[in-house]
Amino acid sequence: MKRRFALSKRMIFCLISAAMLLAPLFEGQSMAANESKYPASASASSYDTRCACDASKAVDGSLSTRWSGEGDGTWLKLDLGSAQSVSLVKIAFYNGDSRTFTFDIQTSTDGSNWLQARNAVTSAQNNQLQSFPIPVAEARYVRIVGYGNTSNDWNSYTEVEIWGGPTDGGSGNLDPAKPPSGNFDLTKWKITLPDASEIPASALAGGYEHPDWFYTDPVTGGMVFTSPNIGETTTNSTYTRSELREMLNPSTNSASSWANNWVTSSSSPSIKSQAGGVDGTMKATLRVDRVSVSGNEADKIGRVVVGQIHGPSTEPIRLYYHKRPSDSRGAVYFGTDDLDNNNTWVNMLGGPNQLNPVNGIALGQTWSYEIKVTGLLMTVKITPEGGSATTVTHTLPSGYNDKYLYFKAGVYNQNKSDTTPDQSDHVKATFFSLTHVHP
Structure with missing residues (x-):
């Protein structure tokens, strides 16, 4: 008996409706930053000869081609070539x-x-690659057994990807129903919002959300930061932000107190004894969903800072994502200040004068960064999802010894003009993991 027609129409409607509600809970669950996509070949039990929609079209890297097979139980099989640790299947649907x-x-x-x-999985309603986590398994083959769609009996997939690999703790499963503090440890952060207000760590850890500027993504469970081009700014800045600021001892009201900040291990013993931490590493997995597309200064359109180390008056690092409207991929680079506030640009995936790099990161693409300081040595690593890491080291000026430092993460909009008709231009990023440690 065909699986589809063994149920009444009312039962089918109820099951599909429930599955559509539940699908986002599975579709967006994030993975560890060092999981990778496996190369695979594909075969199928049948395919639509009228459009030459054979199995190879599901693994050709193009969303404009597809595999199609008609009927309940029609399958598409991917061969990884050898047994691999599999934890995630991504599918884009025609x-x-x-x-x-x-x-x-x-x-x-x-x-x-x-x-x-996974049994009787139902897709979400979009054309992009959707993620379907599975219990980690050693497998050479992964098979998708289709039961048609809500319009007809065809199973049509534009792309299928198999992911896996060792995990490093990552972000785990994120719950779209929880506030950001329900998925992330925010007990030692405060946030500055685009109206220049600050939400202290106690409120942030207690479930604070803002419907426009700081909230949980309803599909992935990620932590969303948005910031308009035009808004209120903090002292000594002309740019808006929705950005976390590290507070290592939030019970101490003063953000400039040694207890709320960290210092380099090459600092003096007396300063290290007062600090909230010595040396530090911040890791994040994120995607930049939107950058500014208008403005009066061309070099600032599409530019946003997604991670920082800040000092009393200068910044050892500002990590930039930069994509102009005409670019297909964004560049990732950083700026670093000396103690006289002189900036040096450091290229990673492209740079401020090498935009739209071939190895850049597209809007909506997941990637990770790691910023690590040991003494005066700063190491920055960028890893696109499914790609190889790019690592750069930079020696900080000795003047940063005995200076308090703190991490920042979120979106710090680097465009302060808006030429859209409704003044709605803004930046947006979704974080899937965020950690900060001070060994």
């Missing part, structure tokens, strides 16, 4: 913005004996 698909995910080591990894 016409997925107007219908949902139902399918099973199965794994196998030999291509004959199959284990059910």
